[in-house]
Amino acid sequence: MSLNTEEQQRNEMADLEVVTKLLEIYDQTFLAEYLNQLPNNRWTRETINRWVKGKAAPSLTHSEYLHLLKLFPEPKVTPDTCDFRFIDLFAGIGGIRKGFEEQGGLCVFTSEWNKFAVRTYKANYACDNEYHRFNEDIRDVTLSADPSVSDEKAYEHIDSVIPDHDVLLAGFPCQPFSIAGVSKKNALGVKHGFECDTQGTLFFDVARIIAAKRPPAFVLENVKNLKSHDRGKTFKVIMKALDELGYEVADANHEGPNDPRIIDGAHWVPQHRERIVLVGFRRDLNIHQGFTLRDLKKPSKATAPKLGDILEPEVDNKYILTPNLWEYLFNYAKKHQEKGNGFGFGLVGPNDRARTLSARYYKDGSEILVDRGFDASKPFDDPQNVANRPRRLTPLECSRLMGFSTPNGSEFVIPVSDTQAYKQFGNSVVVPVFRAIAELIKPRLSTLKVTNRDVDTTSQKRVA
Template structure:
């Protein structure tokens, strides 16, 4: 192996793991040979790395290979506001190839890169979507922005985006007119990150898109936010699935509890380009038809033995216990969520790292004995471990530890709490796939007809 290839491999790993962790990986092969100071000297160019063949192979195995390649992919997609890749994972399962990822959180990027392979000849990694859309530079015209977007984003078919829902800032059309600027969807959505998604859709005209957000997106600002989003997507030439649903259960609101033991409702917007004529009769009702006959139980997700650090301290457990009792007396529902092997857990949130109160694993606590019984006090509940969270979200199968978590517990809890239930989006991708493939055929034919 050349020193150059050794250094490139080490630099790639240091984008995911810290120097101490990489040294520990090396020491598993060559005990007591490596330390973080040595790696630091390599990175700074003060020494030339020389790995043995075994050391090189050990580090190489830590870099994931793409699950889908450009040779066997059936369609291509981009992954915006990617987090740790939950939506991507579902679409890869359907044969999709990711050609661009955009995620700004440096800790989420580490976890993403630790688990999702990248073919650098076709896949690009972007940290800030605004570097692609140029949305922060008001001197840039829309035509210039679109040209830049087309240059920065590889050819693709489906846009995926779990975009943040920020308050919409709806600028006045008269002000836009006075400035000589456009005032279509760009006016209505500017100032939000949805605007960046809409700008990419406008510039690249993907055959389909999948947008994900919290259920409350529908009611935000008395429904105005959601109405602007739907009008914008329609203006861009897309038909959104189940836009005019009838009945009490909106198919666009999907609860993860149908696939894994966690109550987690999210709104999913699926749209197809109208001119490709593949959108008729498509409904997300088909997602729940794919739910497993025998759902995974919480007991299958939980480990029998965990580190003691995940058990609540007596002080924290007493605080949560008293807090819940106080609100119960007032008739409020605030309090902890204690789960057993057959429970359906509350929604895992990004604040889980603080006290774990929404999902506490019962370890035999007897409410009648309370805190005065020393033996009972030993049965205090515990938090989920990050690995159990990965299973609860569908990144790992029950009993598996294949999903890599290269960050601290605090960051891991935030990442899983901000992510999606993977099997839900695997079902969405499976449902969409025939339409996506037909859209590709229709689009190619359309290009031929237009050129004739």
């Protein structure tokens, strides 16, 4: 097709569609600056804004149109090349997806409600294609917000919305379970296992999808303290529900310390970050025998990158703590140390391993402060110590710390403000951990020939 023919076939609606989709990720200022990378362009935020509001006619040259298309992520895997298919629930910025894509998995469905996380997700993963669906509120799929919807109706709706898949991935939020009195079914004397025990929690939505779709496997991720949450009641209900759904959870009978389900990201990145991971396989498929997370390939912590490997050589002065904030943190830590609490900031150097990055990092950065030459032998207000105040990590360094980007790279796109970026990385997972988990699971899936495997599971979708 000639260029002139291509330009003729591309109409104003196509131009508006591509700009509208990109504005779900980037703001008008970014798009204007991006278009102005081409010679002789004079785009502004205002012109794009007027265009989208219908106050001006679309007018992209073919070069500009092709230039904008480059902002959409290319698929890493396609239906023709994938080794397995998965869905990504409570996806955040896609840390679990990234690990599974790197092992040949194809994402066919995503659910994430936070508008800022959605922007980052869509900036980095192919979502706009015929084999992938994007959903925001998971309750729109499970219909759990409407108590009048029957279980059968909910299962039918889930089955029609979510494509068949081999692995369900979910980093679901942890909520307390009220085992008694949460369901109208109790009042009616009708008890349906997990449908009763977990109703009103976000785990309930995950369980409903598992019941409706019956994937061969799932991977659930949560904070380490899930096991002790609400004095162990939460974890007990979750494990009971998964068992009733017909799944064998790896290492479910482990007792005592060194639980293989609790994995520290420090084996892969310069950060202590412990998370609990539940891997389950459908019991009737008989692919779970012998599977244990003890077999997870963990690099030695000694070989993991050091903090210095991920630091930028130069950063903007805005990441250096202000004198007032540094003085506050210093005095606050000193006060708690004098009381024997041991609470304080985490000052780290290039050879150290950081504490866990949290979603509150944007507030003061206290858990991971990069040492710029503070001398503890000198008074706090010594001019040298004032000049060498520590700094926060930059969002790019956080991306590297979580394994989204390589130690010296910037592969992961960050289209949001620093505040939102800190929240997103603090809420996410260490990517190479899930790459290793996907590698461990993958051979089990390869023994199966068809997604959802043509096994009659009708009776297993309903828990008596």
